[in-house]
Amino acid sequence: MAASTSRSGGGHRNQAVWPGYMARYEPLARLGAGMNGEVFKAWDTKEKRIVAVKRLSGTGTTGGDDLIFSGLQEVWRECRCLRTCAGIPSVVKLLDKVVPKVNSDDSFLIMEYAGRLNLRGYMQRRAHRRRRFSEAEVCRIMKELMEGVNSVHGTGIMHLDIRPENVILDDGTEDKTERRPKNKKGAIQDGELKEDDIVYKIGGFGISQKKERGPKQPEVTIATAYSAPELLLHSCEYDERVDTWGLGCLMADLLSGTGMPTFGPDDSEEKIMSKVFRVVDPKCKEIKDWAGYSGIAAEWKSKLPRQNKSKLGRIAAGSKTKLLGDPLRRRFPFWRLSSAGFEVLSGLLESNPAKRLTAAEALDKPWFQ
Template sequence: MAAILAEEKEEPPEVAMKKELTVPAPCVTWPSAVAERYEPLEKLGEGMFGDVYKAWDRVGRRLVAVKRLSGRTDERFVETSLRYFAREAMSLASCRGHPSVVKLVATHADSARSDGDCFLVTKYAGPLNLRQYTRLRSAEGRPFQEAEVRDAMRQLLSGARRVHGAGVLHRDMVPENVIVDGRRDGKKVVYRICGFGVSEPAARPSRDGSAPLASPSPYRAPEIFLGSQDYDDRVDTWGLGCIMAELLAGSGEPFFGADLDAKVFEKMQRAVGTQGIVEWPGLQKLANRDLVAELRETGCATYTGCLREVFPEEMLSEAGFEVLSGLLDANPERRLTAKAALRKPWFRRFSFGGCCFVP
């Protein structure tokens, strides 16, 4: 067992620390080197590859999140290879220091067995993911106001800009991979990007289809739906556009949700229109398929889009809609990057003497 990366110590307020340590510890089985350093406090969730616990770091004297990646296949989890573990760890490390990306604290790999588990330790970022938070707000009858959506998107796009600037494609921008800290006594809610399990280098020269498919279908960009392996960081900004639509809708459910992938794709095209994807030059490069003809045969090529009808001006200003429609442009070459989106008027904080200042 080896710790690969360590971070500076950081102690939370004494009152909060005592409160956290009074929670009965869950029963988990971790290798001795992990269990000796981290005391599990409560389970935060689980996914395909493992589970996540809030824990107390006895060495750093701080709250952390310990993500266990299963080294073997069992009834609950899919095996995670060391290659995927290293990829996630390196992606997090390359983005360290940005307030809208979870902070990597340490990594551990169980070398005692060939199929040992791996552990990613990050600074504890909050009790809920964005899906849980949105559903909670919906149940409480507290819809998101436009200013709240703008603040959330500013943080998430700023984090995405840092991720992309570090040469990383996240490839799984979904509400479950956004941690929300809303317990701030009237201060603004903080949103942080996590879940780099299917990330990859932005400069990867080619993709052979062996990597995990980017994003579940309600958040999958149109070009990936159509089988393109030639994509860039705008697959992430598409996912952020889906998140923005969900915040505005306020139900806590996927905006393009449906029971079958084909229905998701049709719902997507009905909302944003098909002109963008039909005009995309890359459509003609996809091998052995006349996709434009297929779209016409299914009737999809005539969809003009209804996004503005779904989000009228009384719900979302013209400046806000410019960002939403730019993130959800079906043509990836026209779709906004994170950097370009942040320069839109919707995000301008103030102006002075005709000069606008942007984040």
């Protein structure tokens, strides 16, 4: 289950206050809060195992966390998506659900406990210790995640929230059958992960949905630094490639080595768009060539970043100050990322959805072979 940080800054509570119908599960630690619920590490007193419990916000929520309300319809949708993906090894498994009799109360999803750290925390830990990811490491991580997302898409599900907070790391060193687990033999005692044994699992299916027939899909109103350009522009013409955009952002994060979002932090949609197009489509030509662009509301088209005419004039004049080459390539030069790797990165971070790589297409690229 993904453990992410509450956007409101209200995620300060460490103790779970659960209703009586959750007595079976004993809370051990609060892992974090995402957009639509808190996540706790808990002990299943019946099955005698460690689990992750996601509390989905009903009107019974207390404590000031800015969580999206999740009625029974949203709870059932998330359960359906997780059950549809149940056979995929790289997706966190849904074990059970606890739905109250009163719709205004909180609901709970019982998930497998997939690990003590998410990818954001791991990247920040590496950045703090100045241990950048090598291209080989990035390739291995991306291949594992790409295969997982490709399998999710094979079921007809779109995740819609691919980001490091929703990727959980399991290095196999925690004993999940003990209430107060001890590290298994061979684990590194200072809390560091056994990096060669890490398995990456995808969670955070809170806004996921089944793909509708035809080009039109329900509007996604939640914007993050990992949202595809078509979602930032509030288009309803999108498909699975919104997830491969998120994977491209994640790949850029791994390569940058800062531990921070490439197009973040999450801010207004306009600021995120400005950062995105400055790097991947400075003249906004590719997105405007997309067939779905005509259906975008004028209000959102007007929020696309405008060109700096003086800079364009210097470039046209052949001034020595002109910026050479692709801005994405300048950010990740040859010494940092090979041509084969850049082919994947640029294919994922394509602002025109029709030209963006699908997960299956990306996996066929030489970089992954």
